[in-house]
Amino acid sequence: MNAEQSLTIMKALADASRLAIVSSLLEQPQYVEEIAKRHALATSTVSFHLKKLEQAGLITSRKEQYYVVVAANAPLLNTTLKELVAACATGRALQDERFDAYRAKVIATFFPHGVLERLPSQHKKRLIVLEQFAQRFETERRYTENEVTALIRPLFDDYCTVRRLLVDENLIRRDDTGYWREGGASGTVTPLPAPANPKGSTGDVSVPRRTELKRAYKESRPAMGIYQIRNTVNGKLFVDSSKNLAGTRTSREFQLRMGTFPSSQSLKTELAQLGDASFVVSVLE
Secondary structure (H helix, E strand, O other), rough: OHHHHHHHHHHOOHHHHHHHHHHHHHHHOOOHHHHHHHHHHHHHHHHHHHHHHHHHEEEEEEOOOEEEEEEOOHHHHOOOOHHHHHOOOOOOOHHHHHHHHHHHHHHHHHHHOOOOOOOOOOHHHHHHHHHHHHHOOOOOOHHHHOOOOOOOOOOOOOOOHHHHHHOOOOOOOOEEEEEEEOOOOOOOOOOOOOOOOOOOOOOOOHHHHHHHHHHHHHOOOOEEEEEEEEOOOOEEEEEEEEHHHHHHHHHHHHHHHHHOOOHHHHHHHHHHHHHHHHHHEEOOO
């Protein structure tokens, strides 16, 4: 059976009257007039349905004197739904080729310079992005939280959100002993676009400059403070503190866009009812 035959069969059966006719014909062959009486249909309507079923090969007909006897094509009707679907399936190689092209496009969009610019809001794209981080983990090796941060941070500053999403999507596992990735994958990272160099730059950083950058990074401290999430519809507030206001604000805004907020069940409920546009994240002090 080819794809065209499979589609013709499924289209022919996509009608309640035709399904009922086939069901009764499986019991016994019948005259056209008998079918019309059994199903309370006009003879012309029955003839229309029978033509569709015969074109699909689901029934056969023969003449007996002045009547036409219709019978079910039992061998074809024994075809399983799995066989019908398999006949329409696109080749696996072509499917893989199309998905690889789609995956490459997503990676080029969200990793334009070799690092993640933002997390996609669309789930299937977000999974592709998260897989880039998951591939950095060696399978079956245990990682501490600091080691996980060291794997994520070179690609995206908001490592807390990425770490949580990796666990939520079961791309990595977590328990009291640490984090790990299951499975037999090699753990090799899919190549990312090369980082863009400033105009006229060779991309090399001198040792003194590199040392200076490291010292500046270690000496810098993220701003601490208090922030709030305000429901603009009813005025309710969720207030909390953070040791890293910038990172927390980004994380909370992303959670609102995703429709999830694990820190407050009541806020999560209102978020599901009102949508993220009804909430504003702001810094108090």
